[in-house]
Amino acid sequence: MNQIQAWRLLWNSILVLTLFIFFILTFTPRLCLTAENQTSPIDAELAGVKLGSRTEELLKLYPSIYKHQLMLGEYLYEACNQQNQEVFTFEEGPWSRGYITSILMRVEEDVTVCRDETGALPDFAIPAITPQGVRFGDSREKILEVYGNP
Numbered sequence: 001m002n003q004i005q006a007w008r009l010l011w012n013s014i015l016v017l018t019l020f021i022f023f024i025l026t027f028t029p030r031l032c033l034t035a036e037n038q039t040s041p042i043d044a045e046l047a048g049v050k051l052g053s054r055t056e057e058l059l060k061l062y063p064s065i066y067k068h069q070l071m072l073g074e075y076l077y078e079a080c081n082q083q084n085q086e087v088f089t090f091e092e093g094p095w096s097r098g099y100i101t102s103i104l105m106r107v108e109e110d111v112t113v114c115r116d117e118t119g120a121l122p123d124f125a126i127p128a129i130t131p132q133g134v135r136f137g138d139s140r141e142k143i144l145e146v147y148g149n150p
Contacts, residue, residue, distance in 0.1 A: 065079045
């Protein structure tokens with residue numbers, strides 16, 4: 001084997017490995033998130049949005065939700081329950097386009113986060129509750145009662 005053949009073999013090996021990693025990173029999260037037979041007893045749902053659901057479903061539920069893109073490619077969809085100052089963030093990761101990959105919820109003390117001169121985040125009466133009835137701020141005992149020990 002001469003030097004040119006060795007370089008070609010090395011180049012082809014790197015190319016195949018790169019394509020394999022691309023396939024795994026691109027398609028595996030979608031396959032996992034769309035699995036119909038989830039056996040986990042933990043609710044993967046908050047504010048009426050199921051983790052792994054299509055982004056279109058979120059937009060149907062909250063049509064005027066605020067959308068912006070971060071520097072690394074994530075899309076954040078945000079809304080606010082202005083009465084309780086609860087901010088909801090639904091993330092669509094760059095590795096899983098079209099799917100909600102995380103759901104975050106926080107209470108803001110700064111009212112300008114929900115309201116400013118431009119109108120800020122859309123106001124929805126979003127329930128901060130899981131399908132099992134656990135609300136944001138519930139005690140540890142309540143969570144353990146509903147879901148059991150981790």
